[in-house]
Amino acid sequence: MKLKRRTEDGFNMSFLDVMACGLGAVILIFILVDFQAFTQTPAPEQQKLEQELAAAENAAQQLQQSIDEINQKIAMEAGKQQESEENQDETTQQQEQLLQAISDQLAVVADLENQLAAVASVPTPDANIALSGTGEQNYITGMRVEGKHIGILIDKSASMMGDNLVDVLGKLALPDNQKIAAAKWRRTRRVANWLLARLPQTSKVSVVAFSEQARVLGMRPVNSAGASGSLKAIAKDLGGIVPEGGTNLQEGLSAIMTANPDLTDLYLITDGLPTLGKGLPLKCRNFISSKKSISSECRQLLFLETVKRGPRGVSVNVILLPIEGDPFAPALYWSWTNSNGGTFLSPAPEWP
16 A cells, blocks of 8 residues: 655744754854954943053052152151260260369469469579579579589580681670670670579588689688678679680699589589690690680590599589580580589570
8 A cells, every 4th residue: 555645744843943053153153253342342331440550559659669769768868867966975075084184284284383473473492692583593593503512613615605607706706894794794694693593501602714814703712601791702703704725624624623522413504515724745736736616525534534534523504505516525514414413404595
């Protein structure tokens, strides 16, 4: 029997499946489209805000960095200021200590000045002769006039009129009154008066002026320091002496020992080594030549010979008013005074 073909319906199961699949595809497409709508690029306003936010954050970071730098500088400046304040405090403290030390020194100086003024206003007990001036004779010189039997030996040679040979030669032709007025000789007389004014009241004194010859000054060979008339007579005789001739220290020493054999202390005022005397070696004697000068070496030898012939057990003190061209005099005179416990003094030009 022939089968009869059934009439097929267009809307069967297969068609429905295809339609369902298509619908699912459409739904999937819509889903994908909606997802892309949510993940697309932000709107321009939001992007602008995000840029501004990033710029603000960057500016904030820079500002914070600037703040940190400023704080660091402030801390450094504070440290420097603190150190400066500490240094300033230390400097101020040192200045205060220095000012205090200066103040103390000024107080000491003022006290010494007051003491000196007080001492200067009191009459000196042993000032036997009034000296002109402003009190310089009372200054400490390192030399004291002391002893029971004192001898003062004054060099009155021609060299005592000047500080150099040219000056001395220029004064040799002057009249006596101008020789006496020579500055160096006036200073020599003032030194002698300074010694006389400082004599202890209980001592005995003999004064001799010497050049080529020696002369005892005063009314008698030995005078009492407490007798003002005797000292004034010595000062008067000294004022009339005219410097002249060479320097024979041996004559002076011999005269002072003859005047007072009990001499204990000797004070010599001179300007250099002797130029005349006995005991010179043959090489220093001018037998043939008429030359009157003497070499420096021979003056040294003559001095040593004079010391050998001088007094023993006497304290010798020397006041040297040096003349140019006699460089060995200070050392030799110092050695002489040092060997017997005396004092050597080469004072400044303004003393006494």
